[in-house]
Amino acid sequence: MNKDTSHINSLENEAIYIMREVAAQFDKPVLLFSGGKDSITLVRLAVKAFYPAKIPFPLMHIDTGHNFPETIQFRDKLVKELGLELIVRNVQDSIDEGRVKEESGRYSSRNSLQTTTLLDAIEEFKFDACIGGARRDEEKARAKERIFSVRDDFGQWDEKNQRPELFDMLNGDIEHGQNVRVFPISNWTELDVWSYIEKEDIEIPSIYFAHKRKVFLRDGLIWSHSEYVYQEEDEKVLERMVRFRTVGDMSCTAAVFSEAADITSVVQEIRESTISERGARIDDKRSEAAMEKRKQQGYF
Amino acid sequence: MEVLKIATAGSVDDGKSTLIGRILYDTKSLTTDKLEAIEKTSKQKGYDYLDFSLATDGLVAEREQGITIDVAHIYFSTAKKSYIIADTPGHVEYTRNMVTGASTSQASVILIDARKGVIEQTNRHFFINNLLRIKDIVVAINKMDLVDYSEDIYNKIKADFESLMSKRDYQDQKITFIPVSALKGDNVVNRSDKMPWYTGQSLLEHLEALDKKDVYNVGTPRFPVQYVIRPKTEEFHDFRGYAGKVYGGELSVGDDIVVLPSQTKSKIKEIYFYNEKYQTASRRSSVTITLENDINVSRGDMIVKEGDLPTIDKQFTANICWMDATRLTTSGKYIVQHGVNKVLAKVDKIHYKINPDYSGIETDVTGLNVNDIAQVTFKLNKPIFYDQFKNHRTNGSFILIDSQTNNTVGAGFIQ
Numbered sequence: 001m002n003k004d005t006s007h008i009n010s011l012e013n014e015a016i017y018i019m020r021e022v023a024a025q026f027d028k029p030v031l032l033f034s035g036g037k038d039s040i041t042l043v044r045l046a047v048k049a050f051y052p053a054k055i056p057f058p059l060m061h062i063d064t065g066h067n068f069p070e071t072i073q074f075r076d077k078l079v080k081e082l083g084l085e086l087i088v089r090n091v092q093d094s095i096d097e098g099r100v101k102e103e104s105g106r107y108s109s110r111n112s113l114q115t116t117t118l119l120d121a122i123e124e125f126k127f128d129a130c131i132g133g134a135r136r137d138e139e140k141a142r143a144k145e146r147i148f149s150v151r152d153d154f155g156q157w158d159e160k161n162q163r164p165e166l167f168d169m170l171n172g173d174i175e176h177g178q179n180v181r182v183f184p185i186s187n188w189t190e191l192d193v194w195s196y197i198e199k200e201d202i203e204i205p206s207i208y209f210a211h212k213r214k215v216f217l218r219d220g221l222i223w224s225h226s227e228y229v230y231q232e233e234d235e236k237v238l239e240r241m242v243r244f245r246t247v248g249d250m251s252c253t254a255a256v257f258s259e260a261a262d263i264t265s266v267v268q269e270i271r272e273s274t275i276s277e278r279g280a281r282i283d284d285k286r287s288e289a290a291m292e293k294r295k296q297q298g299y300f
Numbered sequence: 301m302e303v304l305k306i307a308t309a310g311s312v313d314d315g316k317s318t319l320i321g322r323i324l325y326d327t328k329s330l331t332t333d334k335l336e337a338i339e340k341t342s343k344q345k346g347y348d349y350l351d352f353s354l355a356t357d358g359l360v361a362e363r364e365q366g367i368t369i370d371v372a373h374i375y376f377s378t379a380k381k382s383y384i385i386a387d388t389p390g391h392v393e394y395t396r397n398m399v400t401g402a403s404t405s406q407a408s409v410i411l412i413d414a415r416k417g418v419i420e421q422t423n424r425h426f427f428i429n430n431l432l433r434i435k436d437i438v439v440a441i442n443k444m445d446l447v448d449y450s451e452d453i454y455n456k457i458k459a460d461f462e463s464l465m466s467k468r469d470y471q472d473q474k475i476t477f478i479p480v481s482a483l484k485g486d487n488v489v490n491r492s493d494k495m496p497w498y499t500g501q502s503l504l505e506h507l508e509a510l511d512k513k514d515v516y517n518v519g520t521p522r523f524p525v526q527y528v529i530r531p532k533t534e535e536f537h538d539f540r541g542y543a544g545k546v547y548g549g550e551l552s553v554g555d556d557i558v559v560l561p562s563q564t565k566s567k568i569k570e571i572y573f574y575n576e577k578y579q580t581a582s583r584r585s586s587v588t589i590t591l592e593n594d595i596n597v598s599r600g601d602m603i604v605k606e607g608d609l610p611t612i613d614k615q616f617t618a619n620i621c622w623m624d625a626t627r628l629t630t631s632g633k634y635i636v637q638h639g640v641n642k643v644l645a646k647v648d649k650i651h652y653k654i655n656p657d658y659s660g661i662e663t664d665v666t667g668l669n670v671n672d673i674a675q676v677t678f679k680l681n682k683p684i685f686y687d688q689f690k691n692h693r694t695n696g697s698f699i700l701i702d703s704q705t706n707n708t709v710g711a712g713f714i715q
Contacts, residue, residue: 007382009585010302016586017545020527024599024640048574049586052539053531137375144370162370163708164396164623166403168545169637169699173706187303187384189375273331 008196011188012045017168018147018184019049022129023056025172026180029129030087032118033059035071036247037204038133038185040078041193044202045184046131047082057131058085062118064110065092066228066249074205089121106230109251119155122179129172131182137189148172149181157181190245194270198263210243210261221254245270302584304510305384307401307434309425310411315442319411319482320374320385321352323504326489329376349483371401380508390421395656395671396623398425399711402432403697406515407507409438414447414479418460423657426461430468431619431656431673431713433690435515437475438506444495445481451497454479467658470690474514478503516583519692521549522610523603524639529588541572541588542597544640547694551589552580556606559597560685565606567592600641602685610685610695615648617677617715618689622668624702624709628676629667634709635701636680639694642701644681651675675715689713 022029031046033039046055061075079086091110094100094117103109122130136143146162148170163171172180185193197204214225216235223229225237228250242255243266260266310316321338324330330338342351374385388394388401402408410425412418429437439461447453458477465475478487479498486492489504501509529541551557555568571578572588581587589603597603604610622628628647636645653662653674668674689696700710 007303013545013584013586017526020543020586021640024527049543050529051572051574051588052533052536052541053529136373143372143374159370164400164699164711165708166400166699166711167694167697169639169697171637171699171701171706171708173635173701173703175706187373187375189377189382191377192382 008192008199011185011192012048012196014187015042015045015184016049018170018182019046019131021148021170021172022131022182022184023050025170026129028125028127029057029131029182030060030125030127031055031057031131032133033061033075033086034133034247035061035067035075035205036133037193037197037208038135040202040204041185041188041196042131042133043078043082043084044196044200055082055084058087060087060089060121060125060127060130062114062121063088063090063092064114064249064251065090066110066226066251068205068207068224068244068247068250070205070207071247074203078203087121087125089117089124091117093117094120106232108230109249111248111252115155122155127179128174129180129182131184133185134181134183135188135190135193136183136186145183145186147183147186149183150174151179151181153177155179191267191270194263194267198267205247207244207247209263209266210241210258212239213242213255214238215240215242215255222256223254224250226250302512303382303384304407304507304515305386305405306507307386307388307398307405307408307429308411309388309398309401309408309428310390310421314390314411314413315482316387316390316411318352319409319440319442319480319488320387321350321354322482322485322488323385324374324376325350325352326485327376327378327504352482371397378504378508383507390425392421392424393671395424395428395673396621398428399432399621399623402428402434403711405434407436407438407510408434409440409503412439412441412457412461414441414443414450414453414457417453417457418464420657422461423464423659426464426468427656427658430470430473433470433473433517433693435472435474435517436510437473438503439475439477440503441477441479442482444479444486445484449479449481449486449492449494451495454495454498464658476500476506478506517691517693518583519548519687519695520608521551521583521605522547522687522692522695523551523589524641524695525597525599525601525603526640527599528597539590540594541590542603543586543588544603545586546581546583548583548692550580550582551603551605553578557591557603558606558609559591559595560602560604560609560612561683562596562601564593564595566595602639602641604685610687610692612683612685614681614683615677615679616684616686617651617675618698618712619654619715620668620674620676620700620710620712622670622672622674622710624707625670626702626709627667627669628672628700628710633703635703636678636684636698636712637701638684638686638698641684643684644703645678645700646680648677648679651677676712686714688715 091113100113100116215222243258260269338354372387386401388397408429480487487502491502525542525544527543569592570590571581632647650665653665656673687695696714698712702709
């Protein structure tokens with residue numbers, strides 16, 4: 001694994017360039033913020049891109065209501081410290097309005113329900129560009145995603161008809177009603193993000209570091225014991241030292257056993273890890289093409 | 301070293317996906333869960349070896365058809381370097397994908413099946429890599445295990461390829477031949493003991509040794525202004541910064557500069573990267589520049605050093621690759637996006653179509669179909685500030701946008 005971090009400077013320069021293209025090419029951009037490490041990295045990059053001016057777009061969080069409380073506290077603190085505008089839209093409201101139906105059973109999650117809430121919010125605010133923290137190394141379908149990825153009126157991704165992206169040139173021309181998903185850290189790997197967090201000394205939610213948590217085991221994954229996560233009676237609650245490598249909501253994010261309590265040990269652990277990051281994403285395990293299907297429907 | 305981006309071109313039959321899978325496997329870049337998935341699927345399909353192509357062919361349609369239809373990006377790193385592979389399909393109908401993949405890459409790997417030798421597709425890959433002026437190319441002669449690791453076959457293919465090299469436009473391109481077996485792992489990451497007659501580096505060793513000077517041309521600095529930063533806060537009341545990326549060379553505080561198109565002169569006062577001031581902005585850094593004089597600069601303008609001006613003109617001739625299903629026609633109107641600058645353009649003349657297999661040109665052309673490469677003159681509604689592609693990869697390239705569909709429909713390299 002590459003221990004030289006000079007390549008991260010080139011990734012940072014590329015991401016800053018993309019942030020500035022968004023601000024210049026679109027009327028109403030928004031940064032989709034989940035409270036996870038990737039979106040926290042995006043905020044840092046945006047701060048750097050526009051200094052000494054403030055970030056010229058708001059943040060938006062699609063709240064499933066099943067988030068880790070640590071993530072929400074962290075989100076509110078970050079927004080306050082940086083003086084940013086935060087928009088929150090709740091999946092619970094979409095359920096109450098009958099726009100989506102809650103899943104039930106053993107693997108129920110609100111993860112895929114976020115899509116409707118997100119698309120409704122894009123329409124409500126007339127956002128024409130949504131900046132997200134997806135990375136191409138995360139997952140096979142994401143490896144083909146463009147940096148500027150056009151979505152139609154229905155928020156859908158037409159993966160077979162994507163615009164070619166050449167050199168540094170980003171074509172943000174769209175029709176009214178369409179929007180572009182923008183991925184400034186497309187070319188970063190998980191290790192790059194962690195190395196950057198270490199290098200820049202970026203604060204992240206405590207759940208990324210080893211802590212004692214009530215968990216249970218199912219299908220070889222470590223699930224959080226919580227009122228939001230379905231648990232069989234014979235699935236025994238254990239108390240273990242764990243941390244999270246990726247943070248979605250509680251129902252779709254599995255933990256890893258870990259003693260890494262600070263950023264240096266986390267970076268070390270990722271460097272030596274033999275399991276991919278999304279190996280702990282329960283939502284990807286549904287089928288071989290799980291991510292591609294969700295993306296076509298407008299998932300982030 | 302920056303991240304090294306490598307374009308791979310070749311059809312699935314050449315074993316390109318297997319080669320990439322082999323690199324990932326031998327550099328221990330495949331994680332246990334991905335490896336398990338590959339083992340499971342390979343077994344289901346009844347193969348007696350691991351099908352590494354499963355690691356790269358991401359889309360459902362590709363898994364169904366068993367071919368690569370788009371540019372996929374694959375990431376791996378060694379103790380020395382981080383790499384991105386832009387994996388593109390090799391079929392003629394995907395010429396545009398090859399151009400796209402090569403445009404963001406600094407080095408390229410061309411695969412040849414040792415049993416088939418140099419074929420039309422090889423010519424095309426080489427032509428595109430030469431057109432895009434990739435400085436370093438590896439010709440990997442694959443499936444050596446299927447030809448008994450024969451030195452004669454290797455030499456024959458090498459000689460055939462070398463006969464193409466005299467036809468190329470960009471003669472300074474460095475070309476290295478390596479005999480490999482992606483399936484068996486010979487000379488991919490580790491050197492092979494099956495080919496004692498080959499004493500050169502393995503493919504990865506070659507890539508590991510590449511330095512900035514091997515992949516980048518040093519040109520003259522160009523600073524296209526992306527965005528004007530005006531904080532309007534008390535602390536930065538009069539701050540007016542020009543945000544952009546420096547291409548081709550360096551810019552330093554105190555440099556005498558000219559702003560295009562107004563040709564107003566000034567001096568660089570400060571260079572910011574976030575909240576720190578620097579004396580010099582290095583190539584490809586995203587900085588914010590302030591000038592000594594309060595002059596009017598906006599997005600699409602370009603800051604260059606005095607005495608080092610690009611060509612300022614309302615027309616240019618370029619080699620273009622047409623990428624859209626709708627034909628390009630003489631007198632057709634498009635948007636030229638040159639860096640961050642957009643202007644209206646009209647096709648003035650299609651000089652000729654270039655057969656991308658070095659077999660010659662076709663004149664008397666009235667239109668271009670998808671994947672055609674041609675020399676075209678455009679007239680613009682206002683001047684742009686360009687360099688020839690051979691002197692400046694960034695300031696000599698552009699994309700074409702269809703103003704009806706907003707799609708990117710072509711890419712060009714200014715002559």
